[in-house]
Amino acid sequence: MCVFDLLHSRPGLEAAQVAREVGASVRGTECLLEACVSLGLLRSKEGRCQRPVFENTDLSARFLLTDAPRSLRGHIARCDDTAWPLFSRLDGAVREGAGQRQKALGETSGDTLQDAFHNGQEDKLGFMNAMHSVAKVTGRAVATAFDLSRFKTACDLGGCTGAMAYEFTRAHPGFSVTVFDLPAVIELSERFHPLHTDNRVSFVAGDFFEDELPKADLYVLARILHDLPEEKVHILLSKISAACTPGCGLLLSEIFLAAARGGPARGLLQALSLGEGRQRSAAEYALLLESHGFVAARGVHTGDLLDAMLCLKA
Numbered sequence: 001m002c003v004f005d006l007l008h009s010r011p012g013l014e015a016a017q018v019a020r021e022v023g024a025s026v027r028g029t030e031c032l033l034e035a036c037v038s039l040g041l042l043r044s045k046e047g048r049c050q051r052p053v054f055e056n057t058d059l060s061a062r063f064l065l066t067d068a069p070r071s072l073r074g075h076i077a078r079c080d081d082t083a084w085p086l087f088s089r090l091d092g093a094v095r096e097g098a099g100q101r102q103k104a105l106g107e108t109s110g111d112t113l114q115d116a117f118h119n120g121q122e123d124k125l126g127f128m129n130a131m132h133s134v135a136k137v138t139g140r141a142v143a144t145a146f147d148l149s150r151f152k153t154a155c156d157l158g159g160c161t162g163a164m165a166y167e168f169t170r171a172h173p174g175f176s177v178t179v180f181d182l183p184a185v186i187e188l189s190e191r192f193h194p195l196h197t198d199n200r201v202s203f204v205a206g207d208f209f210e211d212e213l214p215k216a217d218l219y220v221l222a223r224i225l226h227d228l229p230e231e232k233v234h235i236l237l238s239k240i241s242a243a244c245t246p247g248c249g250l251l252l253s254e255i256f257l258a259a260a261r262g263g264p265a266r267g268l269l270q271a272l273s274l275g276e277g278r279q280r281s282a283a284e285y286a287l288l289l290e291s292h293g294f295v296a297a298r299g300v301h302t303g304d305l306l307d308a309m310l311c312l313k314a
């Protein structure tokens with residue numbers, strides 16, 4: 001409804017004015033604005049006629065405006081379309097121990113991406129927008145989690161719109177990144193490139209299960225493994241391991257669960273959607289990587305939405 005955009009351009013509106021501008025009922029708008037105040041997304045104070053007036057807080061200004069550099073609107077819109085219907089079938093997911101995509105969303109493959117890509121351009125862009133917004137928010141924390149000065153070239157496998165790749169080149173001068181993703185994604189990725197593109201970021205279309213991986217000193221795998229069934233995790237890691245010469249790096253970025261699976265909530269809630277993959281702790285990821293010939297795995301909780309782990313090919 002773009003309430004935050006409206007209050008950004010015209011701070012200090014009353015509920016009735018907001019309702020008029022967004023074409024909604026006064027009663028409903030009042031309830032919405034009050035709920036947003038309770039969540040810390042809006043501030044209210046007494047206006048001229050002793051009626052409350054509303055304005056954005058720093059939190060909503062940073063993450064909820066359409067054009068904010070770190071806007072999470074793409075992610076939120078996707079959650080609205082997919083996570084919300086999935087969680088409305090939580091009892092089914094828990095009873096069956098299986099994902100509910102088909103029942104909740106009418107999807108057939110059980111694969112988030114495949115289904116998004118069968119549903120036409122709007123759904124493809126919705127998926128990419130969601131990936132893009134989170135990568136823009138968290139990319140810098142991932143890119144700066146380690147000293148990467150020993151590497152000159154990176155390949156971001158499943159790098160989608162390139163949002164993370166641009167954060168890597170911004171953070172590391174002299175570093176170039178190839179974004180490798182499926183042809184249908186690479187085809188649309190141009191729409192997401194920053195205004196001033198960086199020729200150190202390039203895009204290659206391919207399938208990381210089928211095609212040869214671009215050569216690089218460092219492979220990046222962000223938000224890929226948690227979504228894959230166990231056998232595909234091993235196929236992909238074997239492939240990356242075979243492409244690496246000794247000393248090459250693999251930088252993994254996921255939510256790392258605490259050792260006793262006591263958090264963080266966003267990782268455990270992601271697990272509760274019971275997709276094909278699974279959520280792991282940093283120790284579990286380190287073991288997985290070691291089983292494919294990677295050593296010296298070091299995990300870092302970045303304090304942002306995604307954590308990071310760097311390891312080297314033995």
Ligand SMILES: C[S@@+](CC[C@H](N)C(=O)[O-])C[C@H]1O[C@@H](n2cnc3c(N)ncnc32)[C@H](O)[C@@H]1O
Nearest residue numbers: 131135158159160181182185207208209222223
């Ligand atoms: C969950 S998204 C993560 C995007 C990005 N790494 C990030 O963290 O923002 C998964 C990405 O992997 C890509 N992908 C899935 N299967 C792939 C395959 N077989 N080959 C190449 N890319 C693939 C998808 O197109 C999508 O962009």
